[in-house]
Amino acid sequence: MINLVDLRRQFQSVKHEILKGIDDVIESGQYVLGSKVKELEEKVAKRLGVSDAVAVANGTDALVLTLEAYGIGKGDEVITTPFTFFASAEAISRVGAVPVFADINLVTYNIDPSEIEKKITSATKAIIPVHLFGHPADMDNINKIAKKHELLVIEDACQAFGASYNNKKVGSLGDAACFSFFPTKNLGTMGDGGIITTSDGVLADKIRKLRTHGTTKKYYHDQIGYNSRLDEMHAAILLVNLTKIDEWNQARRRFAQRYRQQLGNTSHLKLPTEADDCYHIYHLFCIESEHREEITEALLNAGIQTGIYYPRCLHLQEVYSSLDYKEGDFPIAEALSEKLFAIPMHPFLSESEQDQIISILQQKEGN
Numbered sequence: 012m013i014n015l016v017d018l019r020r021q022f023q024s025v026k027h028e029i030l031k032g033i034d035d036v037i038e039s040g041q042y043v044l045g046s047k048v049k050e051l052e053e054k055v056a057k058r059l060g061v062s063d064a065v066a067v068a069n070g071t072d073a074l075v076l077t078l079e080a081y082g083i084g085k086g087d088e089v090i091t092t093p094f095t096f097f098a099s100a101e102a103i104s105r106v107g108a109v110p111v112f113a114d115i116n117l118v119t120y121n122i123d124p125s126e127i128e129k130k131i132t133s134a135t136k137a138i139i140p141v142h143l144f145g146h147p148a149d150m151d152n153i154n155k156i157a158k159k160h161e162l163l164v165i166e167d168a169c170q171a172f173g174a175s176y177n178n179k180k181v182g183s184l185g186d187a188a189c190f191s192f193f194p195t196k197n198l199g200t201m202g203d204g205g206i207i208t209t210s211d212g213v214l215a216d217k218i219r220k221l222r223t224h225g226t227t228k229k230y231y232h233d234q235i236g237y238n239s240r241l242d243e244m245h246a247a248i249l250l251v252n253l254t255k256i257d258e259w260n261q262a263r264r265r266f267a268q269r270y271r272q273q274l275g276n277t278s279h280l281k282l283p284t285e286a287d288d289c290y291h292i293y294h295l296f297c298i299e300s301e302h303r304e305e306i307t308e309a310l311l312n313a314g315i316q317t318g319i320y321y322p323r324c325l326h327l328q329e330v331y332s333s334l335d336y337k338e339g340d341f342p343i344a345e346a347l348s349e350k351l352f353a354i355p356m357h358p359f360l361s362e363s364e365q366d367q368i369i370s371i372l373q374q375k376e377g378n
């Protein structure tokens with residue numbers, strides 16, 4: 012079977028360094044908020060050119076704690092895309108605010124700035140653009156709208172570590188940004204993890220407080236917080252993967268280029284593109300086709316895994332039925348949810364595996 016991702020190969024490639032890092036942690040006797048987390052936070056902040064990074068238990072918590080630290084909650088609205096992983100909206104609901112959706116761009120699959128503007132009300136507090144599949148959102152226009160209406164911009168960068176926009180790193184483009192280190196993300200650990208990046212030191216301090224039970228002085232609490240920390244073991248693993256992430260992203264881009272070269276003229280497939288001044292890291296490689304079912308079945312029969320991201324838009328999820336959206340509200344996102352499918356994309360794919368995938372996709376032409 013050729014899988015969408017191959018974490019075993021990835022971790023095998025760095026096994027010795029990781030075992031060394033884990034051994035350091037065992038020997039340190041310090042397993043929560045010790046030197047590895049601190050080192051990871053410093054390295055991530057430096058890489059992105061921001062003043063602060065705060066590591067937390069997962070990407071969803073990164074969003075929840077950021078929203079809460081900004082004081083967003085009941086009575087507030089936050090605008091995001093209906094075409095993303097559920098957590099982007101779930102975090103908004105979790106703090107008691109209302110997710111307001113705006114349709115996406117046909118080409119990049121990211122939230123469309125002109126649609127955002129139509130959704131702004133007096134209750135709107137923030138925009139959460141998602142850099143979907145590793146392609147940066149249209150941040151210049153989003154930031155312009157945010158500035159005009161005095162809104163916060165919180166990047167959901169969970170799928171885009173290492174991507175950039177106008178030569179600036181994703182994670183440094185808004186007021187704050189949230190990353191996930193879930194194993195299948197392009198930068199992942201062997202469990203859950205997340206981090207918030209920002210150049211707002213006051214915000215970073217509030218999040219640090221929230222992640223440890225609302226306390227800055229041990230056993231003295233002036234706020235209800237969370238227990239949401241990244242473990243030292245995960246920080247040790249991530250410090251190793253961080254040294255490889257550029258190389259891994261470059262490998263993804265080479266495989267993407269190869270898919271494009273070989274499948275670019277296949278008329279029944281629409282391949283992902285990269286907007287000008289964007290550096291796409293292809294967390295996922297998703298193709299559009301009117302014949303999704305046939306094609307994914309042919310691939311499966313040839314031992315090739317596919318995935319559907321995302322089969323149901325968030326505004327049509329049962330849990331959001333009370334928000335009163337209906338089919339047809341976001342035609343671009345809805346059409347994509349019927350057509351898009353992911354094919355294997357990861358740094359440890361081999362060219363011969365990729366050739367097998369390509370040959371099945373080419374065969375389907377004219378059927």
Ligand SMILES: *Cc1c(COP(=O)(O)O)cnc(C)c1O
Nearest residue numbers: 069070071096098099169191193
């Ligand atoms: C994975 C993901 C999240 C949530 O991250 P977890 O670490 O799984 O909690 C949020 N938003 C997007 C776009 C994601 O892909």
